[in-house]
Amino acid sequence: MSKKLTIGMFGFGVVGQGLYDIIKTKNLNLEIKKFVIKNADKARSLPASLFTTDAEAILADPTINTVVELIDDAEAAYTITVRALKSGKNVVSANKKMIATHLAELAEIQQQYGTSLLYEGAVCGSIPIIRNLEEYYDNELLHAVSGIFNGSSNYILSKVFNEGQAYGDALKKAQELGFAETDPTLDVGGYDPKYKLAIVASHAYGTYIDPELILNLGIDKLGDQDIRFAKEKNLKIKLIPKAQEVNGEHVVLYVLPQFIGSDNMLFNVENENNGVLVKAAFADEQFFYGKGAGGHPTGSAVLSDIAALRYDYKYEYKKHLEASSLVYSNDYELKVYLRYTDDSLVEKLAFTEIIERYYAPDFKYIIGHINLQQLINHRSAIHQDGVFLAGIS
Amino acid sequence: MSKKLTIGMFGFGVVGQGLYDIIKTKNLNLEIKKFVIKNADKARSLPASLFTTDAEAILADPTINTVVELIDDAEAAYTITVRALKSGKNVVSANKKMIATHLAELAEIQQQYGTSLLYEGAVCGSIPIIRNLEEYYDNELLHAVSGIFNGSSNYILSKVFNEGQAYGDALKKAQELGFAETDPTLDVGGYDPKYKLAIVASHAYGTYIDPELILNLGIDKLGDQDIRFAKEKNLKIKLIPKAQEVNGEHVVLYVLPQFIGSDNMLFNVENENNGVLVKAAFADEQFFYGKGAGGHPTGSAVLSDIAALRYDYKYEYKKHLEASSLVYSNDYELKVYLRYTDDSLVEKLAFTEIIERYYAPDFKYIIGHINLQQLINHRSAIHQDGVFLAGIS
Known part of the structure; x- marks a missing residue:
């Protein structure tokens, strides 16, 4: 059976909103507990209590088992992702620059901590190429x-x-x-x-x-x-x-x-x-x-990754590990x-x-x-x- | 880690030969132990000891844990598939008529016996649509x-x-x-x-x-x-x-x-x-x-299914089971x-x-x-x- 996901989400831009639209229409055994955003003053379409500017509200919350990271800033995304993976949270990210730049290390961390980082939304929007x-x-x-x-x-x-x-x-x-x-x-x-x-x-x-x-x-x-x-x-x-x-x-x-x-x-x-x-x-x-772009197509890829985490899906990096590189x-x-x-x-x-x-x-x-x-x-x-x-x- | 597969294969036509060609080039932790064929007199490109016309050589062999079924005859394929699934063997098939006709029952049997039937090669050759x-x-x-x-x-x-x-x-x-x-x-x-x-x-x-x-x-x-x-x-x-x-x-x-x-x-x-x-x-x-056709493309789909069985992959028929049909x-x-x-x-x-x-x-x-x-x-x-x-x- 699938595992209940309690999600903390960084960012609420085009993709985040698209994702939220999709999740609304489903019965997926998951809950978005908190959004961490940069600009506290922007008007939001959801209750204010869901939003905070404090990253700790997600990273330090042990009830949150899944982090969805949809922010632009590659360095901030890297810090969030590493910290989440090392504290036992699985991560879904769409930040291609962050992943491309740090992939060797991120693969290593996943293996060491038994956590999973999925990033289908980072490559070619809705196309399931990864x-x-x-x-x-x-x-x-x-x-x-x-x-x-x-x-x-x-x-x-x-x-x-x-x-x-x-x-x-x-x-x-x-x-x-x-x-x-x-x-x-x-x-x-x-x-x-x-x-x-x-x-x-x-x-x-x-x-x-x-x-x-x-x-x-x-x-x-x-x-x-x-x-x-x-x-x-x-x-x-x-x-x-x-x-x-x-x-x-x-x-x-x-x-x-x-x-x-x-x-x-x-x-x-x-x-x-x-x-x-x-x-x-x-x-x-x-x-x-x-x-390849747009809130809903990329949102659908991120959602596929989230759904796969309910079954503890991990990339295996098989070609790398089997040294057939x-x-x-x-x-x-x-x-x-x-x-x-x-x-x-x-x-x-x-x-x-x-x-x-x-x-x-x-x-x-x-x-x-x-x-x-x-x-x-x-x-x-x-x-x-x-x-x-x-x-x- | 992946499980060692010992395979019994029914049929050695275009797809079977294509599959064998592909497997030769790999190091996949699998062994094809026996081919069951219809015509014993046909010249084969492999040692004669690998071939038999007796289906029991596969179905009654407890060391064979995986059946690959690549024969034309839908009724014979059905009998083989049901018997294999019920005796704890996983099955890969490319027989679209057999699968389309009996899918409800075959899904039921998989669930009841905890075995897996994969059939990517049955639909659109090399395209991983299923x-x-x-x-x-x-x-x-x-x-x-x-x-x-x-x-x-x-x-x-x-x-x-x-x-x-x-x-x-x-x-x-x-x-x-x-x-x-x-x-x-x-x-x-x-x-x-x-x-x-x-x-x-x-x-x-x-x-x-x-x-x-x-x-x-x-x-x-x-x-x-x-x-x-x-x-x-x-x-x-x-x-x-x-x-x-x-x-x-x-x-x-x-x-x-x-x-x-x-x-x-x-x-x-x-x-x-x-x-x-x-x-x-x-x-x-x-x-x-x-x-969509040809020995190698369809063979590659069948191989993907075989490889997935090393990790006990099963279709979940999720939309059916969640009654969202x-x-x-x-x-x-x-x-x-x-x-x-x-x-x-x-x-x-x-x-x-x-x-x-x-x-x-x-x-x-x-x-x-x-x-x-x-x-x-x-x-x-x-x-x-x-x-x-x-x-x-």
Whole structure:
């Protein structure tokens, strides 16, 4: 039988409210005893007695056995999560940055204290990708996991690409709709999908990778010429994080804009939707699609985690524990498109092979092969106005 | 820690061989002790001592704790499964007809004897839909579950529709490729997806439905006019089983060809691939895609079930047990396209509303609303040469 959960919740924003809406409609043998919030003066839709600004009201309450952490601040979330796990409380979190940054330690703490940390809501909103990697692909060699992991940059790309909207207008609209982070760089610069990629890779490949090491280039330098180039070739540009197995020994990770064609399942993932492509040795190509952002979809993922805690569900981190992990590497050749203005950048990047080169008064580009480590070394030279780099197949 | 599995396997066809190929590459703490096969004279790729035609070699062997059943014959599979479950052995099966037909009883037996029957491989090959319905959507109200559940009829539709192949040629090719049933009516007549639909519905809605009660019309009467009609409107025709929640009280099930547009995620599911669309109250629209047929994809699903048995995994049939089941109904209005030759059929069907009507010397069709029960009552009048019925939105 299921265990009664007494919940303390940190944060009552879009996801927290969405979650509360969902729980209301259920009979789940759980009770939300206390919300800890930052701003005591904000008007709330629930009785004031449920709210406090004092974290101890949850962390020091022995009757609370489950902490749901839905705050923005990654450092505060880390402190809360560690303290809760060490004091015998299970934790559900949707904070991708916190989890990606501290996953090795958090896995260790769970094992040591016998508590459980679940975080399906941190990756691709409503899509149950962590659960499927844990439960279903635990014995599969995965050749690659990639996808559209960031709803707001995908929303912007859809508006810019399909409707000809200006980049700034589309960004503002995404923020108004509540599925862009307060700091847009996290989304459009590819940081948010990078954190998610690191989490996905740990479950897919058993390897904990510091997100600081992973290359991320975003869509913030996307220009009209790039869009025209894509459209002439019936391609779209999507921001795609990818984990790729190499020779059964290494795993390579990167977040790059990519030109993709209509034969790719990600081609039709538009607006705030997310998609995850899994290439498995035996199951072959699998694709998961769903809403990647918004209070209700993410709330539904958090709720699935809460419900699973009623049955003491834990991630097993099996690939890591069975030492079937792959070794992280940046030695990998990519085929890229580079729009540039200054020829010295091309020289500096030292392409291993140049396939196409185009010059016009207002538009210069190159298509060629380049080593991922080169891109990492010259990231700041690439991430400049007048330059746009994207993977191309 | 995981439990050592000693496996007895019934059948060594495409899926059995695929499974064996996969297991070879793993270190899974399991042993296949015996294969029971029908034809003792066939040459096998493994030592002869592993094979027998005597079912008792598995069923009466107390050291075998896991039965994997991969035979075609639904009645024989049923006998094996019941006997194994009652004698304390867990069972993995991929026999959709057997499971769909006996699910209520099989769920009962599992509970009574504390054994586990898993059947992910029976539904949509490599796509983990049962596991996700059980584990992830167990607290969600699902508005609808639909999809492409039959690889071979979808392969035929792709070839006929996109490449202009003749129906008979495409069918033959599907059989050669090994992803069509020996009796093609099971696939193209919509019986195979109907069994899968009944299984899906039991996990999605908690209701065990006798597949005999569910309307299935297939693609075997598809004609050139129907294809032309679809193409003129930029639509495709797909064979789609659907379970639909109505007013939070009833669930309606049917298998029909459907005209769908490019805004439907199923539009790009081609060839032997399968796709499952889940519309959930909070998670919103979710889509799962993968290979629906073939030895390796189905083998990978069966392997996931076997691996889960090492941790004593069981389906919980939670929606059924919590009595949150919906009541099965056929009182539901559908919008359909009907190509016909004899006007009396239209009269007999008693459309509740006719929206479009077209006459030409060689092509007559009607588009209108009709009650599902009417279609069931007149199934044999509809399933005739010169008549083709499909849902249309």
